[in-house]
Amino acid sequence: MALWLYRLGRLSARRAWLVIAAWAVIMGMVGGAAALFMGPMSNNFQIPGTETQQMADKLQAQLPEASGGTGAVVFTSTNGEPLTPAQQKDITAALETVTGVPTVKGVIDPFLVTAQQQAGAAQLADGAKQLAAGEAQAAAELPKLEAAAKQLADTKAQLDAGQAKLDAQKKQLAAQQAQLAALPADSPQAQAAAPQMAAAQAQIDGAQTQLDAGKAQWQAGQDQYAAGKAKFDAGAATLTAKKAELGLGQRTAEAASGIRFVSENGKAAIGQIQFSESMNAVTPANRQLVQDKLNTLESDGVSVSYSKEIVEDVSELFGVSEVVGIAVAAAVLLIMLGTFVAAGLPLLMAVVGVGIGVGGTMALTTVIEMSSISPMLALMLGLAVGIDYSLFIVNRHRQQLLAGMELRESIAKATGTSGNAVTFAGLTVVIALAALSVTGLPFLAILGLAAAATVAVSVLIALTLTPALLSLIGKRLISKKAWARNTAATAKHEATLVGLSGSERAAADEAADVARSARGWGGLVTRHPIISLVTAVIALAVIAIPAAGLRLALPDGGSEPVNSSAYQAYSITGKNFGEGMNGPIIVVGSLPAGLNEASATVLNLNVADQLRAVENVKAAIPVMVSKDLRTAVYQVIPTEGPASESTVQVIHDLRAEGPGIESRYDVPIGLTGQTAANVDVSEKLGAALPPYLAIVVGLSLILLVLVFRSILVPLLATAGFLLSLVAAFGGVVAVYQWGWLGGIFDVANPAAVLSFLPIILIGVLFGLAMDYQVFIASGMREAYAHGQDAKQAVRTGFKHAAPVVTAAAIIMISVFSGFIFSHLTMVRPLGFALAFGVLIDAFVVRMTIVPAAMHLLGKSAWWLPKWLDRVLPDVDVEGAKLATLMVEDDASSLSEDPEPAR
Incomplete structure (x- = not known):
């Protein structure tokens, strides 16, 4: 390896302009690709296959109106007093203008929602009064109906008894008439009984007529009672329906009571901006446009703070603090190497490596969803290792030049020795970063591969571009003062070795080196x-x-700088509405088939009640149902913030409650939203x-x-x-x-x-x-x-x-x-x-x-x-084979064919 790198360094030094031109072309092509194809980045750390992702996909498919991004805006008065009616009106008007921003689907006006809640509460109170009056009236009517029913029943009983008695008399008279009919008509008995029979018949007919009149009167009373009873029953049914409706309204109001949009003291209000696309897809320009439209309220004495989702801009990679870090690194290089040329070379190498590595990463953002930290990590590592790797080679070359080695030979040997260490050091970094792809986390794999690629580019630049530039810089790498000090030191050292043989000189040099190494x-x-x-x-x-106390979570608004809008929004929300409002949990339920709107509403409230029963849950409310009544969305507000231990436990407890809700109500549930996703x-x-x-x-x-x-x-x-x-x-x-x-x-x-x-x-x-x-x-x-x-x-x-x-x-x-x-x-x-x-x-x-x-x-x-020594290849990281290498000054190859590195 050392010999191969030696040759690479020598070739790069001899063909310096070719190497420089090649890297310039590569950098230009990467820069052009980044400019043409760079897309938006995100901080959405989703993991395919998790419950949160499955529920998010379900909402996208079945309830797309619930799947867009949402950002919060917090309004307060600049003087710390409650918001005035005029300020509330201005806020409502400003929120209305936000609906004209591209990708904004709608806004939630805190004052309109609060007014609707108050109107709903008033309607519920009025309905309760009307229901109570109706129930009182029904209660008063019921005894009258019951008395009328009893009287009708008594009269019916009397009429039935009179009819029975009369029917008996009729029967008796009919029997007597039959006996009389059996006698001869001219018999004394028949003639004597005839008048009596006629009188009795007349009496019975009169009684029957009177009884029929009583029956008719009873029937009229019965009809009147039936009409009254039907009216009473209809009124009772109406009261029952109103009571059920009122109960439903009261349950809904009770469920929503834990969620406020205007604080109780009237000093803060929360508006929400609903986007038609995910927050990751909302462009910085549209985010800024939302802020521009609402920032006009500041002239009306209203302070506006935005949640992290709205103000977060991941398109900008470099800031002032990063520049300060680079400036310190430049100062260290200048102190160590002594010249601006020498100090600037490692910095230039790092910039080229970062430009190519990060540029290539940015060019892929249109086809790969990439977190903002991916180019940031590549930038961080590219700068650090790019400077260091080049520095090792430059420093070795500098020492060899001061020791009297020929320029290109020094470049080649520095590349073969320090470059060898750079290669293996870079390889360990690349292995460590590329191994992030085996974790099964897509965003982490992309992050690791992007950083690994940037480090690999930095290694290649250190091994090729650095030797090329060192060849062009020549001995200007070392300052005149350094050359003078080195000449003086060399002369002094030579004076101490006068008269010594070669072996004695070597022994003296080694002794001096040993003595120096014992110091420091x-x-x-x-x-x-x-x-x-x-x-x-x-x-x-x-x-x-x-x-030992390490606890993990993803960042929220509370981790932002104190003077930032996101931190202000987070802290004001927590102070006035409870920490949980900063991290709502979204629960998605699958409702059974065959429900109507009323039964679906009751079922959703039942589910929300059970969700609200979970420890450290402040509120749980149904917020949306799909048109086919098969998918419901519930919003759960925890007691504490999204990154707190209790909220993490709430996530686990809600999931543990899922089987119970399914067995009781036949509603399987799953969790989604940023808070649940962060935990996953x-x-x-x-x-x-x-x-x-x-x-x-x-x-x-x-x-x-x-x-x-x-x-x-x-x-x-x-x-x-x-x-x-x-x-x-x-x-x-x-x-x-x-x-x-x-x-x-x-x-x-x-x-x-x-x-x-x-x-x-x-x-x-x-x-x-x-x-x-x-x-x-x-x-x-x-x-x-x-x-x-x-x-x-x-x-x-x-x-x-x-x-x-x-x-x-x-x-x-x-x-x-x-x-x-x-x-x-x-x-x-x-x-x-x-x-x-x-x-x-x-x-x-x-x-x-x-x-x-x-x-x-x-x-x-x-x-x-x-x-193991026999099995392992000899990579010669210390460059031992280079110690015996003989190179002619302008030779293009080694004077002896070295043994290839194994």
């Missing part, structure tokens, strides 16, 4: 290795203690951490064994990384979750840590940690391979590598620190974690623990089983 930090650490090792490990263990993403990321860590560590261990031809050095490197990692987690938890030093780092509302920070930190920090391990340990390996004692090789390698590693670490820390105050708040804890992690790993692990441990291990540090 490396000498101190190796003189007291046990104390250094134990102290460093204990210090990192103490720093890591807060990591966080838990999925947590589950992906162990296998990801195993893959990254496993692959990198294999690579390090290949590079260093050792078992213990890779194990030591990995153990050191784990210490750096938990210490970095401890720092992040202390600052961003506990709020320590919050004033310094602009953490006004400490909360859970960014959910994908751990997995990104593992990948990036491991790669960067292995960078420093390769640069430091390869110097030790080089000294050991060239015949030095193993313990002395630790000092020698450290002495040679420490200055450039120190500068590289400071540069990387500076670049990452610039992102701690980024305008994208989710990038801030990541910038801190990477800066703090690199600080610990470079200065505590790689420059304290590693040399102390390797000094204690001695020769055993480089132990490798013989069978």
